[in-house]
Amino acid sequence: MTLPYPRTTLACPVLLALLAGLTAAPAWALEPLNPPKQVTPPADVARRLDEALQRAARDTALPPTADDETYLRRVSLDLTGKLPTPADAAAFKADADPHRRANLIDRLLVSDAHAVNWARYWRDVLTYHTPASGNYLRWQLFDRWLTDQVRRNRPWGDVVTALVTASGVNDECAPVNYFTAQFGNQVEIAATTSRVFLGVELQCAQCHNAKSEPWKREQFHELVAFFGRAKLVQHKDVTGRGTPYAIEARADGQYAMTDLKDPKRLIPMTPRFLTGESVSPDAPDGERRAALARFLTAPRNPWFARAHVNRIWTALMGWGFYQNLNDLGNENPPRCREVLDLLATEWAATGHDMRWLFKTIVSTQAYQRRLQPRPDSDSATPVAVCPSRLRPEQIFESLVKALGFDENDRTIAAPAPSSAPAVSRHTGLRNMVYQAFKVNPSLPQDEIQGTIPQALLMMNSALVDRQVSTKGKTFLAEALAKKMADDDIVTALYERTLARRPRPEEREVCRRYLRDVADRQEAFEDIFWGLVNSTEFLTKR
Numbered sequence: 001m002t003l004p005y006p007r008t009t010l011a012c013p014v015l016l017a018l019l020a021g022l023t024a025a026p027a028w029a030l031e032p033l034n035p036p037k038q039v040t041p042p043a044d045v046a047r048r049l050d051e052a053l054q055r056a057a058r059d060t061a062l063p064p065t066a067d068d069e070t071y072l073r074r075v076s077l078d079l080t081g082k083l084p085t086p087a088d089a090a091a092f093k094a095d096a097d098p099h100r101r102a103n104l105i106d107r108l109l110v111s112d113a114h115a116v117n118w119a120r121y122w123r124d125v126l127t128y129h130t131p132a133s134g135n136y137l138r139w140q141l142f143d144r145w146l147t148d149q150v151r152r153n154r155p156w157g158d159v160v161t162a163l164v165t166a167s168g169v170n171d172e173c174a175p176v177n178y179f180t181a182q183f184g185n186q187v188e189i190a191a192t193t194s195r196v197f198l199g200v201e202l203q204c205a206q207c208h209n210a211k212s213e214p215w216k217r218e219q220f221h222e223l224v225a226f227f228g229r230a231k232l233v234q235h236k237d238v239t240g241r242g243t244p245y246a247i248e249a250r251a252d253g254q255y256a257m258t259d260l261k262d263p264k265r266l267i268p269m270t271p272r273f274l275t276g277e278s279v280s281p282d283a284p285d286g287e288r289r290a291a292l293a294r295f296l297t298a299p300r301n302p303w304f305a306r307a308h309v310n311r312i313w314t315a316l317m318g319w320g321f322y323q324n325l326n327d328l329g330n331e332n333p334p335r336c337r338e339v340l341d342l343l344a345t346e347w348a349a350t351g352h353d354m355r356w357l358f359k360t361i362v363s364t365q366a367y368q369r370r371l372q373p374r375p376d377s378d379s380a381t382p383v384a385v386c387p388s389r390l391r392p393e394q395i396f397e398s399l400v401k402a403l404g405f406d407e408n409d410r411t412i413a414a415p416a417p418s419s420a421p422a423v424s425r426h427t428g429l430r431n432m433v434y435q436a437f438k439v440n441p442s443l444p445q446d447e448i449q450g451t452i453p454q455a456l457l458m459m460n461s462a463l464v465d466r467q468v469s470t471k472g473k474t475f476l477a478e479a480l481a482k483k484m485a486d487d488d489i490v491t492a493l494y495e496r497t498l499a500r501r502p503r504p505e506e507r508e509v510c511r512r513y514l515r516d517v518a519d520r521q522e523a524f525e526d527i528f529w530g531l532v533n534s535t536e537f538l539t540k541r
Helices: 013-020 041-056 068-080 086-094 100-109 110-129 139-151 155-164 174-180 184-198 217-227 285-295 306-319 337-349 354-362 392-404 428-437 452-460 461-465 475-481 484-499 504-515 520-532
Strands: 230-234 245-249 254-259 265-269
Touching: 041 337, 041 354, 068 086, 068 100, 068 110, 068 354, 086 285, 086 484, 100 110, 100 354, 100 428, 110 184, 110 392, 139 174, 155 174, 155 230, 155 285, 174 230, 174 245, 184 217, 184 245, 184 285, 184 306, 217 254, 254 392, 306 337, 354 452, 392 428, 392 461, 392 484, 428 452, 475 484, 475 520, 484 504, 484 520, 504 520
Parallel strands: none
Antiparallel strands: 230 245, 254 265
């Protein structure tokens, strides 16, 4: 297709030098992908990924394959955000089909729980840093829209296009909330777009040329200029809908960068992408942002597919190809570059099929192996899943499954949701857990630490205290009323909380504790409480 604007040479200085033949490509330089014309089945790509990973790891010993209980919990939490039930575990164990793991993956990927789980993940990724209040960010509408995108398996490139080209009122057009959540601030929108969709922390070049990365100040502001005619407009409150906000096009005007030598002087910026493509300074808002969407999602863009693959791999495997999710633009080479490029290239060939990417990663032998400790060095190559803390939504869903409560039960004490900005994603019990465990989903796992409020919630909250009790409408009360044997109750507690049966040594510890504590009911409450407060309960293993 012929574009109605001139193309330019590549803007990145390193790539300019490459074109001029002045320097050899540095080890960290990312080249455009060359995806095959046909889509490769996930199983075939998974096998090639395992082979490439083993080559990268060289002599590293491979952990054995995880047992079915471990795999079922891991893949259920990853794909749906929920623990498997004891009935799920029994059915999976009884399934004699040699392809039962592949069949399980297919079932989970088309479940509504998968759509909800990953929609919430992307909601938090896109809006974690926003200070916007309810009128600027319509949480429920945005949630529903993101859930529908995942449920339909809409190509990731199309989702991103919908976000960066959205116009309209934010309580009518859900993707507009991507802009209104940033108050229509063009600088913040450009920074988020670069960070999330390209894996490039470009905002560091807002005020000066980046010191450790190749970006120039002009490049950041040229990216901002794509949003230069998108204007935030406040609408009137009609029929109690609150005060909605809209993104509308300005008819004229240019985004300008301040001259560092003369702060009173503003320099109009041409909308130009990081790979050099640009549009005319006179291009209207719709044309600017439509062009940006094409540049973002094009195979020629060396960051788009790699950034998404790196993010999903990190979420599933507990370690990434880069130390940080926003490091694709720095001078540090990726870990296991062959694996990254292979997966990104094959994923690009699918047209950015989100479901294909999930299935491919969780089908690898690396994903199916037993847990591996996190390596001490960034240069070391893991060959299996590394432990990672569950996300706030996964923790809440695990508590629902383990403790057996209704999240809308108002008889369980929970702090009222705050009316402060950017807090009211949820109400009641879910909000209580979410706020305690809220964390930036883009942080590296080794930077996520437990906090005192989290420990207090798990140890002392009315929710946990009431639901581990042997009195009231609880699991333990029901089990004791049915006169279940001690071993059966212990087994059920492990299955509810950790999605596995107790090991022989754990069962013996519980038996001994039941003998030593005079009050049987109190002993069971302690065991239940201890399992809910265990590190394993909060960790993907």
